[in-house]
Amino acid sequence: MTTAPTLQFLGAAGTVTGSRYLVDTGGVKVLVDAGMFQGDRALRERNFAPFPVPASEIAAIVLTHGHFDHAGYIPKLVKDGFRGPVFGTEWTGRIAELVLMDSGKIQELEAKRAARSGRKPLRPALYNTVDAARAVLQFRQVPGGTDFPVAPGITGHLRPAGHILGSASVELKLEESGRTVVFSGDLGRNNHPILLPPVAPPDCDAMVVESTYGDREHQDETQALQRLASAVRNTIARGGTVVIPSFAVDRTEVVLRQLGDLMVNGAIPKTPIYVDGKMAVGVLHLYRQAMAKGLPEIRPFAVGQDFFNQAGQLHIVKSPEQREQLRRTNGVIIVASSGMVSGGAVVGHLVSRIADPRNTVVLSGYQGAGTSGRKLAEGSHKVWLDGRQLDVGAQIVSVGFSAHADSPELLKWLGSGKAGVTYAVHGEPRQSEALARKVRTSLKRRSVVPAYQQKVEIGRGHGPVQVQTGLS
Numbered sequence: 160m161t162t163a164p165t166l167q168f169l170g171a172a173g174t175v176t177g178s179r180y181l182v183d184t185g186g187v188k189v190l191v192d193a194g195m196f197q198g199d200r201a202l203r204e205r206n207f208a209p210f211p212v213p214a215s216e217i218a219a220i221v222l223t224h225g226h227f228d229h230a231g232y233i234p235k236l237v238k239d240g241f242r243g244p245v246f247g248t249e250w251t252g253r254i255a256e257l258v259l260m261d262s263g264k265i266q267e268l269e270a271k272r273a274a275r276s277g278r279k280p281l282r283p284a285l286y287n288t289v290d291a292a293r294a295v296l297q298f299r300q301v302p303g304g305t306d307f308p309v310a311p312g313i314t315g316h317l318r319p320a321g322h323i324l325g326s327a328s329v330e331l332k333l334e335e336s337g338r339t340v341v342f343s344g345d346l347g348r349n350n351h352p353i354l355l356p357p358v359a360p361p362d363c364d365a366m367v368v369e370s371t372y373g374d375r376e377h378q379d380e381t382q383a384l385q386r387l388a389s390a391v392r393n394t395i396a397r398g399g400t401v402v403i404p405s406f407a408v409d410r411t412e413v414v415l416r417q418l419g420d421l422m423v424n425g426a427i428p429k430t431p432i433y434v435d436g437k438m439a440v441g442v443l444h445l446y447r448q449a450m451a452k453g454l455p456e457i458r459p460f461a462v463g464q465d466f467f468n469q470a471g472q473l474h475i476v477k478s479p480e481q482r483e484q485l486r487r488t489n490g491v492i493i494v495a496s497s498g499m500v501s502g503g504a505v506v507g508h509l510v511s512r513i514a515d516p517r518n519t520v521v522l523s524g525y526q527g528a529g530t531s532g533r534k535l536a537e538g539s540h541k542v543w544l545d546g547r548q549l550d551v552g553a554q555i556v557s558v559g560f561s562a563h564a565d566s567p568e569l570l571k572w573l574g575s576g577k578a579g580v581t582y583a584v585h586g587e588p589r590q591s592e593a594l595a596r597k598v599r600t601s602l603k604r605r606s607v608v609p610a611y612q613q614k615v616e617i618g619r620g621h622g623p624v625q626v627q628t629g630l631s
């Protein structure tokens with residue numbers, strides 16, 4: 160008797176982080192994404208819980224893209240005995256390498272800081288740079304648009320997802336049962352300024368779709384651009400500086416592209432732009448390489464162009480001395496990570512700029528609960544930065560550049576292929592429920608929101624068959 164294949168939601172169920180999905184054919188276990196949980200303490204605690212299956216039993220990992228909440232847990236699995244290949248596109252591998260090494264470094268620094276202060280760290284580091292480097296050695300590049308062997312009895316296929324460079328949707332064909340499961344990964348927008356829209360999914364028995372904006376329609380991007388332009392104009396006119404906290408992967412590139420456009424068409428004055436942050440600079444380099452090479456996922460008009468320095472105003476911060484000097488310079492634009500002011504180079508810049516009312520902080524995306532970015536977005540008069548509580552004198556402006564498809568775009572993508580059951584994941588509960596409802600009413604398909612650690616059978620027209628609870 161053959162065992163029915165199962166799918167277990169080990170993360171990004173009812174939340175947007177910790178993407179981890181386990182496919183088990185009965186004999187072979189494959190993990191799609193191995194991300195870190197981020198956000199409040201309860202979520203972060205999950206990173207320290209024992210993984211539900213021994214890492215050594217996982218035959219392979221398939222990565223949708225290189226973001227930390229999709230790839231950041233891989234070195235921990237390697238440390239615990241995972242020895243299989245990690246499949247992904249070339250550019251996912253290259254971005255994930257930067258992300259994992261950065262994460263290993265941050266954890267090492269935190270451990271050292273704790274040791275110096277004599278206090279016991281709340282939690283031991285999950286991994287260090289040696290573990291991260293070891294994980295990178297297990298990466299295997301696979302091109303999009305073609306079948307590849309994942310593990311015995313499982314064939315994979317990647318299709319561009321238009322979210323960040325290298326991002327892909329993952330199709331797994333399970334040979335013995337004849338079933339197919341598709342993971343959307345994070346899906347990009349149709350109007351990304353550099354990347355082409357996501358490629359349509361194939362027909363499948365089970366569809367696992369992200370639902371970050373399952374209930375929302377994005378605002379017209381021209382409004383966001385106008386807000387950005389007037390913030391820059393007003394700030395420069397009063398002798399201030401614009402600080403843009405920016406996610407290191409993709410958002411920095413989008414912001415640079417938009418600022419360049421605005422300068423070239425005269426909407427804002429030509430103003431020096433400084434990019435700060437090791438990972439942001441590393442990823443910018445990868446985007447430039449990919450555009451020079453003309454990858455198929457790059458918009459044709461962007462191939463061979465240096466969109467990031469259209470107005471000739473781009474500067475890269477290369478040394479601590481340069482950073483110090485920049486802190487004393489006004490009338491510039493600083494783009495620095497992290498996007499939610501939860502760490503990174505932007506914190507130092509804000510410490511020296513946040514009190515001055517001539518300055519402006521432009522928040523360029525989603526601000527998670529509990530972050531300093533959220534506090535600023537909510538209009539707080541005080542904010543904690545680098546262990547100090549500081550007065551907020553600078554103007555705060557939010558412009559929504561999103562790297563995720565909105566509700567109509569998700570439905571259009573889903574509608575371009577047939578699916579047995581659709582599982583809405585990678586969203587706050589309200590967003591996931593809303594998308595599942597729309598899939599039922601608009602597409603007339605079975606759709607559910609799986610619970611954390613729920614296990615379902617992968618079968619045409621079958622819903623959840625077994626709920627596992629109590630695994631903490």
Ligand SMILES: [Zn+2]
Nearest residue numbers: 224226322345
């Ligand atoms: Zn992502």
